[in-house]
Amino acid sequence: MASLADLPALTRLPHPAPTPADLREATIADPGFGRVFTDHMVVIDWSEDAGWHNATLGPRGPIALDPAAAVLHYAQEIFEGLKAYRLADGSMALFRPDQNARRFNASAQRLAMPQIPEELFVDAVRQLVLQDADWFPQVDGGSLYIRPFMFATEAFLGVRPAKAYKFVVILSPAGNYFKSGAPAVSVWVSEYTRAAPGGTGAAKCGGNYAASLVPTGEAFAKGHDQVVFLDAEERRWIEELGGMNLFFVFDDGSLITPPLSGTILPGITRDSLLTLAREEGLAVREERYSIDQWRDDAASGRLVESFACGTAAVVTPVGHVAGRNHDFTIGSGGPGQLTGKLKARLVDIQRGAVADRHGWVMRLG
Ligand SMILES: *Cc1c(COP(=O)(O)O)cnc(C)c1O
Numbered sequence: 001m002a003s004l005a006d007l008p009a010l011t012r013l014p015h016p017a018p019t020p021a022d023l024r025e026a027t028i029a030d031p032g033f034g035r036v037f038t039d040h041m042v043v044i045d046w047s048e049d050a051g052w053h054n055a056t057l058g059p060r061g062p063i064a065l066d067p068a069a070a071v072l073h074y075a076q077e078i079f080e081g082l083k084a085y086r087l088a089d090g091s092m093a094l095f096r097p098d099q100n101a102r103r104f105n106a107s108a109q110r111l112a113m114p115q116i117p118e119e120l121f122v123d124a125v126r127q128l129v130l131q132d133a134d135w136f137p138q139v140d141g142g143s144l145y146i147r148p149f150m151f152a153t154e155a156f157l158g159v160r161p162a163k164a165y166k167f168v169v170i171l172s173p174a175g176n177y178f179k180s181g182a183p184a185v186s187v188w189v190s191e192y193t194r195a196a197p198g199g200t201g202a203a204k205c206g207g208n209y210a211a212s213l214v215p216t217g218e219a220f221a222k223g224h225d226q227v228v229f230l231d232a233e234e235r236r237w238i239e240e241l242g243g244m245n246l247f248f249v250f251d252d253g254s255l256i257t258p259p260l261s262g263t264i265l266p267g268i269t270r271d272s273l274l275t276l277a278r279e280e281g282l283a284v285r286e287e288r289y290s291i292d293q294w295r296d297d298a299a300s301g302r303l304v305e306s307f308a309c310g311t312a313a314v315v316t317p318v319g320h321v322a323g324r325n326h327d328f329t330i331g332s333g334g335p336g337q338l339t340g341k342l343k344a345r346l347v348d349i350q351r352g353a354v355a356d357r358h359g360w361v362m363r364l365g
Contacts, residue, residue: 013058189323305336
């Protein structure tokens with residue numbers, strides 16, 4: 001692995017007009033999700049000739065792009081999502097940022113983009129969070145949501161991998177993900193599919209999200225909170241939500257989550273919960289589970305809980321499932337016991353309330 005000494009150092013650019021403290025406090029009092037941003041950003045350029053260069057931590061602002069920039073035409077873009085948490089002792093920490101760096105590079109590979117050294121990715125995140133630490137929201141469940149992303153900047157309309165990219169990191173103070181703060185969400189089983197075998201389903205790329213907006217809009221219009229995607233081949237196997245992985249909990253205390261077959265996103269929350277559940281002695285299977293089985297098991301009572309998981313919304317119970325051929329309630333329709341227990345185990349580690357036996361928590365500062 002490259003040591004930090006071999007990587008471009010972040011040049012700090014002064015901010016001409018940082019947000020005044022009173023305005024900042026007012027802005028982060030009720031931040032919601034994804035609509036408030038801090039004062040700074042990291043930008044690092046890559047070109048075929050120079051590799052990674054021009055690394056800056058400076059004022060957040062618009063990015064000038066040539067109208068022929070490849071990302072605007074062929075969507076060569078990938079991103080990550082992680083959070084800085086406040087620990088019990090008041091310091092801040094990241095949760096498994098190395099995993100985000102690794103997944104970012106896996107996405108980059110699938111989208112024919114350059115690899116970024118994991119140390120550079122994590123250091124950029126770390127330094128930006130420390131720079132804008134004053135933006136950490138005090139609200140219950142608050143965090144600094146971190147959005148690293150990379151896109152093709154080369155001005156060229158021919159179809160081939162671009163020869164120039166920007167890696168950028170921005171921060172967004174965040175409260176709870178779901179506006180309603182609902183104890184359990186209702187999901188809509190879409191007729192659209194998200195990912196096909198051999199496609200980009202396992203990559204965290206903007207293109208996947210672009211294709212999920214119509215089905216997500218349909219779910220919202222029908223009064224649901226999220227969309228569930230089935231597999232593209234048989235339209236039968238449950239894959240995941242638009243941006244979260246799914247778990248199913250049975251009356252014998254066992255769990256199922258769909259396997260990483262290449263068409264679902266390998267969630268870090270998913271992986272962490274698998275580890276925690278196995279440590280609890282629970283039987284966990286990474287196994288295909290069909291929509292009809294979901295309905296039948298919910299009806300028979302064999303299935304007692306279902307939940308979605310991801311960094312943004314952490315662990316979210318699924319209470320109701322509807323679709324063109326489906327309409328059923330899971331358990332009592334509210335949050336389940338095991339869901340709550342696993343969520344508490346994870347959140348306690350993320351917030352430093354219990355010992356971190358896995359080396360998942362990276363303290364900052
Ligand atoms: C990011 C993402 C997830 C969740 O991944 P985490 O690492 O747990 O945040 C799940 N599904 C999709 C499609 C995603 O983009």
